[in-house]
Amino acid sequence: MTKFAQVVVDVPTLQTNRPYDYAIPAALTDTILPGMRVVVPFGKGGRRVQGFVTALTTQQHYDGDLKAIDTLVDLRPALNTELLQLSKWMADTTYSFWISCMQTMLPNVMRAKYEKAFRIQGTIPEQIRTEIFHNQAELLYSEDLSDQTLRTLSKLQQAGQLETVYHVKNRARVKTQTMVTTVLKNRAAFAAASAALRKNAAKQFELLAYLERHPETVPLKQAEDETKLSRAIFTAGAKKGWLELSQQEVYRDPTRDTQIEQTQPLQLTADQKTAVDAVVAASKNGSDRTFLLEGVTGSGKTEVYLQIMAAALAHGKTALMLVPEIALTPQMVNRVKGRFGDLVAVLHSGLSEGEKYDEWRRIERHEAKVVVGARSAVFAPLENLGVLIMDEEHESSYKQDESPRYHARDVAIWRGQYNHCPVLLGSATPSLESRARAQKGVYQLLRLPERINGQPLPQVTLIDMKAALRKNKNGNFSPQLLTALQGRLIKHEQSVLMLNRRGFSSFVMCRDCGFVLKCPNCDISLTLHMDTHSMRCHYCGHEEPIPQICPNCHSHKIRYYGTGTEKVEKELQELLPEARILRMDVDTTRKKGAHERILQQFGSKEADILLGTQMIAKGLDFPDVTLVGVINADTALGLPDFRASERTFQLLTQVSGRAGRANKEGKVIIQTFNPEHYAIQFAQRQDYEGFYRHEMQIRHRGNYSPYYYSDLVQVSHEDEGQAAKMMFEIANRIKPILSDQAIILGPTPRSIARINKKYYYQIVIKYKHEPRLHAKLEEILETTQTETRHGFQIVIDHEPQQFT
DNA sequence: AGCACGCCGACT
DNA sequence: GTCGGCGTGCTC
Numbered sequence: 048m049t050k051f052a053q054v055v056v057d058v059p060t061l062q063t064n065r066p067y068d069y070a071i072p073a074a075l076t077d078t079i080l081p082g083m084r085v086v087v088p089f090g091k092g093g094r095r096v097q098g099f100v101t102a103l104t105t106q107q108h109y110d111g112d113l114k115a116i117d118t119l120v121d122l123r124p125a126l127n128t129e130l131l132q133l134s135k136w137m138a139d140t141t142y143s144f145w146i147s148c149m150q151t152m153l154p155n156v157m158r159a160k161y162e163k164a165f166r167i168q169g170t171i172p173e174q175i176r177t178e179i180f181h182n183q184a185e186l187l188y189s190e191d192l193s194d195q196t197l198r199t200l201s202k203l204q205q206a207g208q209l210e211t212v213y214h215v216k217n218r219a220r221v222k223t224q225t226m227v228t229t230v231l232k233n234r235a236a237f238a239a240a241s242a243a244l245r246k247n248a249a250k251q252f253e254l255l256a257y258l259e260r261h262p263e264t265v266p267l268k269q270a271e272d273e274t275k276l277s278r279a280i281f282t283a284g285a286k287k288g289w290l291e292l293s294q295q296e297v298y299r300d301p302t303r304d305t306q307i308e309q310t311q312p313l314q315l316t317a318d319q320k321t322a323v324d325a326v327v328a329a330s331k332n333g334s335d336r337t338f339l340l341e342g343v344t345g346s347g348k349t350e351v352y353l354q355i356m357a358a359a360l361a362h363g364k365t366a367l368m369l370v371p372e373i374a375l376t377p378q379m380v381n382r383v384k385g386r387f388g389d390l391v392a393v394l395h396s397g398l399s400e401g402e403k404y405d406e407w408r409r410i411e412r413h414e415a416k417v418v419v420g421a422r423s424a425v426f427a428p429l430e431n432l433g434v435l436i437m438d439e440e441h442e443s444s445y446k447q448d449e450s451p452r453y454h455a456r457d458v459a460i461w462r463g464q465y466n467h468c469p470v471l472l473g474s475a476t477p478s479l480e481s482r483a484r485a486q487k488g489v490y491q492l493l494r495l496p497e498r499i500n501g502q503p504l505p506q507v508t509l510i511d512m513k514a515a516l517r518k519n520k521n522g523n524f525s526p527q528l529l530t531a532l533q534g535r536l537i538k539h540e541q542s543v544l545m546l547n548r549r550g551f552s553s554f555v556m557c558r559d560c561g562f563v564l565k566c567p568n569c570d571i572s573l574t575l576h577m578d579t580h581s582m583r584c585h586y587c588g589h590e591e592p593i594p595q596i597c598p599n600c601h602s603h604k605i606r607y608y609g610t611g612t613e614k615v616e617k618e619l620q621e622l623l624p625e626a627r628i629l630r631m632d633v634d635t636t637r638k639k640g641a642h643e644r645i646l647q648q649f650g651s652k653e654a655d656i657l658l659g660t661q662m663i664a665k666g667l668d669f670p671d672v673t674l675v676g677v678i679n680a681d682t683a684l685g686l687p688d689f690r691a692s693e694r695t696f697q698l699l700t701q702v703s704g705r706a707g708r709a710n711k712e713g714k715v716i717i718q719t720f721n722p723e724h725y726a727i728q729f730a731q732r733q734d735y736e737g738f739y740r741h742e743m744q745i746r747h748r749g750n751y752s753p754y755y756y757s758d759l760v761q762v763s764h765e766d767e768g769q770a771a772k773m774m775f776e777i778a779n780r781i782k783p784i785l786s787d788q789a790i791i792l793g794p795t796p797r798s799i800a801r802i803n804k805k806y807y808y809q810i811v812i813k814y815k816h817e818p819r820l821h822a823k824l825e826e827i828l829e830t831t832q833t834e835t836r837h838g839f840q841i842v843i844d845h846e847p848q849q850f851t
Numbered sequence: 852a853g854c855a856c857g858c859c860g861a862c863t
Numbered sequence: 864g865t866c867g868g869c870g871t872g873c874t875c
Contacts, residue, residue: 054875058852067875090874091854109875163853836871 051107052079052116054098056089057159059144061832066101068108070115079103079116082124082131084157086117086215095213097159099149100124101131120217123411125153127428129465136461142828142843143451151451152426154219154404162214163188165200169208175199185212219404223294225267227281229258231289240289250280258289267292298405310385312357313350322351322493327358329469330433337460339440339485340473342495343504343733344704348473349379351495352436353386355471356417360390364433364468365416369455371442372396372421374665377643380419387417394420394427397640422447425455425462432466435459439665440472440481441697443690443848452844456481475704475735476697479746482739483753505675505706505713507731509722512679513561523615528676528716529622535674536626536655540711542674544619544658545702546612546632547682555582555594556685559602561720563685564594574687584687588795615678616658623656631659664702673713675706680719680727688849689751692726696738699730750790752846755813758824759847761797763840767806771796773839774808777827781812784823789814792850805840811850 053066069087071079079085081100089096095117107113126134130152138145150158164185167176179196180186186200188211203209231237237259244251257274267281284290315323322340329336342348356366370379375395384391392406392415409415411428418427422445425435437445437459445455456472463470472481472490485492498504508527515525535542555575556563564573566584573582575593583590597605612632619628629649636642642662649657650669657663683695699717707713719727729738747754760777764770774794782791790813797807814820824843831841 051875056874058874060852062872063852063874069875087875090852094853094874096852107875111875113875161852833871 049076049079049103049105051104051113052085052100053102053104053108054085054087054116055101055145055149056087056098057096057146057150058089059147061144061829064138064144064146067098068104068113070107070113071103072115075116075119078122079119080124082126082128084120084125084159086120086159088114088117092211093213095215096161097215099126099131099146101135120159120215125157127430129430129462130426130428132465133426133458133461137451137453137458140457141451141453141845142824148451148453151423151447151453154400154407156219156400156404157217160216160218162216164212164214165204165209166212167208168210171203171208175203218400220401222297222299222401222405224297226264226293226295227267227270228264228291228293229262229289230291231255231258240287250276251283254280254284255289258284266295298409299399299402300405307381307384307388309388310382312354312386313347315350315354316347316495316497316499318495318497319347319351319499322495323354323358325491325493326355326434326469326471330355330359330364331362333467334469335463335467337463337470337472337484337490338493339477339481339490340471340493340495341477341482341485341735342473342475343498343735344475344701345498345500345502345504346475346495347499348438348475348495349382350499352438352471352473353383355434355436357386359433359468360387360416362433364431365429366418366434366436367424367427367429367432367459367462368417368419368436368438369425369445369459370419370421370438371444371665373444373662374439375419375421376646378646378668383417383419389414390416392418392420392427394418394424396421422455425458432462432468434468434471435463436471436473438473440474441476441478441693443694446846446848448848450842452847454846476700476738477735479693479739479742480753483743500710502707502710502712504733505703505715507703507715507717507733509727509731510716510718511722512718512720513559515718516558523618523678523718524622525716525718528678528718531674531714531716532623532626532656532676536623538673539655540673541649541652541654541669541671542656542676543663543669543672543702543705544615544656544676544678545663546615546658546660546678547680547698555605556681556720557597557599557602558604558606558720560597560600561681562597562599562605564591564598571687571689572685572691584795588793612658612660619656619658626656627654628656628658629654631657631663636662661698664698664705669705671711672705673707673711675702675713675715677702677715677717677719680717680730681721681724684721684724684726689746689749690849692724692742692745696726696730696735696742699727700733700735703730703733750813755790755815757846757850758812758814758820759809759842759844759850760812760824760827761807761809761842761844763805763807763842764838765805766838767796769839770806770808773831773834773841774810777831777841778810780827781810781820781823784819785812785814785817789817789820809850811847 050071052069052071054069055066056063081102083100085098085100086095087098126149134145134148134152137148164187166185200209231240237255241255253274254276285292326338340348352368359366380393392410394406410418418424418429437456447453459470484490510525510527532542564582566573566589568589571584573584575582580593581590582593594605596603612630616628616630629645631645648654680699684691703715706715721727725741762770762774778791778794791810793810794808797809
């Protein structure tokens with residue numbers, strides 16, 4: 048006999064970050080289940096909030112009177128057992144609120160909205176009733192009610208003439224469609240119906256004729272279109288009992304109108320087959336192994352994914368595939384839908400809230416067996432998972448950069464263990480963390496070293512921009528790149544140009560020798576701080592003046608580095624007036640669908656050159672691109688981030704892979720100020736393994752990931768001194784519990800020390816094994832609660848993507 | 852988060 | 864003398 052429910056309420060604070068006991072009204076005892084959303088009274092004054100039932104018990108834990116659950120929001124649990132458990136684990140490992148974790152697992156529309164209102168109880172003065180309440184029974188509370196009005200209302204409330212009521216609004220709406228079903232069953236029935244009509248009822252005769260021809264249930268909209276009859280005629284028909292009008296649920300399907308061609312599995316190469324077999328075997332055996340598929344660009348990773356998923360479906364399981372948001376192009380989606388048709392649900396940011404909700408419900412009702420989506424799709428309510436796949440596993444966007452700061456890779460591995468199914472991480476350029484785990488045997492390494500079409504990897508030429516700039520002071524284009532572009536124009540072949548925008552203007556580089564100012568202690572580039580007119584290291588806090596002369600070659604051309612796409616487009620148009628250029632960056636893709644439209648235009652050869660930022664490096668596949676140019680390879684290298692080399696290598700390798708995908712040979716030209724930098728050298732040779740070995744040595748020397756874990760603790764406050772002081776106090780509390788193997792960096796101010804009038808200070812704890820650290824950090828969060836009331840904000844980020 | 856309780860300055 | 868400021872504690 049379950050009588051009590053434990054409920055986690057929608058109040059994201061540390062003090063309320065635990066289940067509360069509630070009594071279950073008799074009417075709900077049979078239907079209530081863990082994972083359901085409920086509305087409960089919480090706190091004084093009868094305030095209503097939404098909550099999640101986390102457990103049902105026969106005994107109450109709380110020693111006192113319990114309140115009872117108001118209403119059930121769901122008929123079936125919003126979170127199944129797996130997701131409920133996962134949410135708890137996530138809250139613990141990411142230092143975030145349980146309720147926030149549960150909310151992020153669900154479509155946005157399932158998040159409750161709250162309203163507070165004043166309701167008239169007794170008799171109130173006529174003037175107030177008309178002027179304030181506008182003759183309504185309730186007045187919605189809002190910030191813009193005047194102080195005077197509030198005072199009046201408060202007085203009435205105390206006198207018992209008003210009460211405050213709370214509304215918990217569920218925004219999740221199911222879209223419905225009116226359907227027409229013919230009731231009349233046979234010729235005789237139709238004849239009888241016609242006979243009863245007056246001779247001049249022309250429209251109704253038409254309706255009867257239509258119904259006789261169409262006994263099947265059709266949408267009213269369609270019937271109206273086909274008959275050209277008005278809705279009134281159908282309503283009349285329903286009244287006479289000829290037909291029935293009913294409401295049917297419909298899904299908002301974003302790809303409803305696009306025709307997707309069915310595709311067949313492709314013949315696999317020997318390497319692909321080995322990879323497919325390994326993962327499929329694990330899936331069948333219920334093994335939760337993690338595999339790392341390292342496949343060069345164009346090696347057919349996607350086909351491997353598709354066939355593994357097909358095998359999972361064939362065994363009655365479901366499959367989840369994660370793709371970075373920018374790679375989730377219609378091309379990609381259509382490829383999966385082409386193979387699995389209606390069994391596919393897609394979840395990404397381009398969908399409307401309603402569409403996301405519908406896709407989610409299709410999964411939850413087991414109508415979709417394959418899910419493709421970006422980061423948050425890792426929470427898709429698929430049951431009986433047979434495999435989880437994560438494409439481009441190195442992408443930093445898999446880690447959410449706001450609370451809850453989860454990494455989709457960790458979540459995927461957790462779900463693999465829960466479901467006893469394998470996880471497949473795929474990339475041409477795996478993250479060092481994953482590749483190192485494969486080295487140690489934690490993951491199983493699978494490799495696709497060759498391109499599927501047998502084409503060699505494109506030839507990559509490095510252009511030293513220091514030399515080019517000596518000839519042409521301000522140009523962004525070397526003569527070599529320009530000549531190559533002209534060549535493509537003549538041959539009517541397409542080119543892709545990438546402008547690397549990352550790290551725009553935040554570091555200082557010498558235009559003559561490529562020298563970048565580095566921290567003497569940390570081997571990390573110094574960041575320009577315009578507020579203090581200084582160069583600073585974000586790791587150790589080292590500070591020095593902005594250089595006027597290059598310390599390396601004594602040139603005066605040492606300055607901020609960075610260029611915008613618009614400027615480059617203009618320059619290119621002047622250099623190549625006959626070229627048709629398409630620009631793709633945050634500005635031109637802001638509107639919904641703009642991204643797709645630009646790619647579609649380029650695909651249908653409406654332009655010769657596609658000029659864009661990082662977003663063009665991912666997943667686009669245009670057979671006629673024979674030239675890829677990188678205008679500035681270096682910008683990311685200047686970032687104060689130990690992953691700068693890794694990111695640069697990954698980006699260059701990926702963009703290079705865009706050239707020569709079909710049977711035409713591709714060429715890549717990379718312009719750089721640092722042609723001898725190892726990241727660029729290895730990218731030129733497309734040598735991931737070489738890069739991996741070299742970078743691992745550097746990480747080892749610097750005590751960075753994957754040799755060390757890192758936790759970031761950040762404090763912010765309006766007063767810089769207060770923020771710094773608190774950060775030092777916290778650091779001093781952590782130090783005693785750490786072993787001498789751990790390293791604390793900082794406290795240092797953040798690169799943009801002041802954001803929204805707040806100052807940020809942080810420390811980074813690097814460690815291999817500190818069993819007491821997690822509990823200590825939780826304790827710090829708890830004990831600093833009173834401080835958060837005084838304008839402090841404390842953030843803990845396990846394995847941050849950037850330390851900046 | 853948001854509400855109530857509780858203790859100190861400017862008003863009827 | 865009271866109204867109301869916001870600092871503090873609690874919510875099953």
